[in-house]
Amino acid sequence: MITLLILALSLICWGIALGAHALLQPKILRALTLPAPRRGTLRLLRLVMPFCALALCLQLEICCAVLSWFGCFSLAGIGASATLTLASLRQRREHPAGTLAV
């Protein structure tokens, strides 16, 4: 149960870090027609959150911790990408092409 909780929290940390990374990329913002967010906070989240995930995973046995950390990175990336895509689709519905200033 503890392992499951650690993995869930680690997934969330990685998800935030990867989401922040994506929102810092001008190409992704352009392609997904998302508004430009505040960069300072995003940079901080991108830097800190992977270490939070690592600190959580290190509560497990070391080999389990390393594999969990990498595994959470992969799955959280899928989750973050799906969230961004959904946000982009909503943005497109609310602001049809040409009406949004990026």
Next chain:
Amino acid sequence: MGWLHEWIGFLGGLVLVVCFTAGSLALFDIELTRWMQPELARYHPAPLSDAALDKVGGIVAQMRQNGRNAFITLPTPRDPILRVLHFNGHAFLGTAYSPTDGFPVLTRPTDGGQLFFDLHHSLYRGPFWGNMVTEIAAIGLLIAVGSGLIIHFRSIIPDLLLFRPFASRTRAWMDAHILAGLLFLPFMVMMAYTGAVIHGPRLFPMFGGGHHGRPGLHRPSGDSRATYAPLSPMLHEAEKIFGPATIGLILFENGTVSMTRADSSSFVLTRDHAVFSAQDGTLVDVVRQKDPSRRLGGILRGLHFIRWAPLPLRWLYFLSGIAGSALMSAGLILFLMKHRDRRGSRFLFRLAETLTMGVTTALPIACLGYLWANRLFWSDLPERAHWEIEAFFLVWAVGLVHAAWRSFGPTPLRGWNEHFVLFASFALTVLPLDFLTRTSNGYLSSFDVYKAVDFTAFAFGLLALFIHRRLATS
């Protein structure tokens, strides 16, 4: 690099999709075997008694005298039952015994989840040709990953999470392929590398032999001994040496009994064991792998087989494996998309589409057909395990023939759609199938391995239904 990635990726991908799909399922081979032996649902985990172990030891002695190379697996949290097994060339088959009194538990004979293990490492064509093909495919995967990284090197960081489903169809598939490729890169490289190294001795025989994590594979049978000394004192002594509840296998060889550490007991898969005299049960030797190269091999096997890991980590591996399979399937589909306009009517293209459908959609249908056959064949059918395997390959072959019929006809896309409908139908009905063909008290009161399989199949069925609807509307 583009040419290399495209062709190595396509040819290797046809094999690798099978390896990844089967390997993902093989992570839960023990759980699938239990699902395929529904008679065990009524048994609750109980501690192993000395009397049961000694009784089963007598049964093994008789079997070995009759020329069958049998061994014992002890109860574990994943499989809380005592088993006497022998290797039939593809899987370990045998009888289950109650760990409390040593009486046999009537279960249907089945290869269970071991079919997927065999399919994963040898395409069911071991020990030579199948293994050789998968080893070459593993090296192909490393080449495809390397060339893919070089192709996308400049955009790896900025495009890490870029996915545009509303762009053109080719662009969307390419995004999905790159997204999965980058996110699951650590898993893919680790699995391809450890897989290739585990089988390395076959490719490079000068570096010695590997055991593939299989006990008793090449050991001579035909022990003339009619009885063995009681096994329980040997087990207790071995547990003093290696620690409590660490022994998983009891192997028999040339007048000795080996109490072997379970693969789940440690990250390093070394098969350390204590050897006892079969005649009087005295400790003869303690074998520990101390050679650094062999320990390194044990680490790589531990990383690949992941038998030591807790359940959530095995689920992470499973999902990563499925994502790897989806990544390679997307690569195969991209290959077809690229060549459809110019070469769509050629024989080789249609063959490529047939094979792609055969591995990406017909194989999962065959896996579900295997589960269905297990529950629908009557339990005392002669050579039952064999017929289940035949059913698996028959369903796969029918799926392949259907794929060929559609690919060589005017409407190949209908073939994909029909496969998804069939998969969804099989997967969504696994739950009622289990409910109707398993006797168990309190079906709704607990969550066990049976329901885990049912709901996982159900989730994949819903996904297939979603893809079918998207294909139908596009």
